Amino acid sequence: MSQETDPVSEAIAGELRLMDPAVRTSQALTRPLLDPQFVEVGASGRRWTYEEILAALPELEGSTAHGPRYEPSDITGVLLAPGxxxxxxxxxxxxSRARRSSLWRRQDPSTPWRMYYHQATPISPVIT
Structure with a gap:
């Protein structure tokens, strides 16, 4: 399978795009990366819906070009089922550190991979 058609690689690429301040501040760039049924449970414990996260994302941490940026590490993925x-x-x-988990789905081969669910769990400074 080529890099362009590998589902895990495509999901990772989407995940990394969502960490880019230029994407986070643009609904036009963010919308295609999020499933319309998207739900997130953030590191704060807050539950976000699709519309709520689209409205808030430009103001959240990691959304300014000159401010702090997300530094991801150890990204791994698995294809759970087709799509x-x-x-x-x-x-x-x-x-601040967090462990993160995302589900990406593609309901039709003609549509892009979109984040369906995301959860962040804070990591205490004393836990490694």
Whole structure:
């Protein structure tokens, strides 16, 4: 399978795009990366819907070109079923770390991979 058609690689590329401040501040760039049924449970514990995250993303941490940026590490993924990829990784931003999990789905081969679910769990400074 080529890099362009590998579902895990495509999901990782989408995940990394969502960390880019230029994408985070543009609904036109963010919309195609999020499933209309998207839900997130953020590191704060807040539950976000598709419309809520689109409205808030430009103001959230990691959304300014000159501010702190997400630094992802150890991104791995697995194809759970046709059209469903699970990614796990860690991020650091402004000294705060979190473990993250995302589900990416593609309902039709003619549509792009989109983030369906995302969860972030803070990592205590004393836990490695």
């Amino acid at each position: 469903l990829v699970h990614l796990t990784y860690e991020t650091t931003i402004a000294g």
